[in-house]
Amino acid sequence: MNQTTPLSSLKAYIADGNFAPGDRLPPERVLTEALGLKRATLRRALDTLEQEGVIWRHVGKGTFLAEERPADAPMPWFDEVSRQLTPVKMMRARMSIEPAIAREAAVNASKEALARIDAAILGAEEAPDWETYEEFDDQLHHAIAEATDNPLLVALFRQLNGVQRAVAWNSVVRTTERPPRSHTSFAEHRAIADAIRNRDPNGAHDAMRRHIGSVSGRLFGEI
Structure with missing residues (x-):
């Protein structure tokens, strides 16, 4: 059956x-x-x-x-990498790649891209539950990648994000219904956006690195 x-x-x-x-x-x-x-x-x-x-x-x-396999669709190695990758190694990969993407966003972001970043930040801050927060957080990181105006970097980020979704996150435990107002990611998100808006590549790189390091620290301790 x-x-x-x-x-x-x-x-x-x-x-x-x-x-x-x-x-x-x-x-x-x-x-x-x-x-x-x-x-x-x-x-x-x-x-x-x-x-x-x-x-x-x-x-x-x-x-x-899809009309045909998109250029940024997951490649044949996707499943194998997802099985081998631990959440800690996933975060280390993010820390290696996403700060560089944020740097490029600071150089190339358009007004429309900045508006999408701001909208995602606001959505995350007003989220009524963790699931909605994670949806807007995902949109934020996508928006930063798209702000680079570089199709290769966008495709690379989507591959990275796709692998992240497939990795088991059994270590994540939520103790509140929604992110508290003091959730540190809120200020970290705004620091990244401010650096991108101010055309500060190094500041955007460092702010993103601090953010991912902070998330990793909360989940797994120092990596």
């Missing part, structure tokens, strides 16, 4: 909806209601489809049915 899974339900929804290549899928809130899934479960299913090259995502625009 075939067992219905969140992934199979999502695939059936796409097939039954007669979506054509290039069409945008409904927002996550619509999909969760239509499929009867929690947002976290839906996002894992979407992550799998993205890894398979079935869909692709554009921050601020939505999720689209």
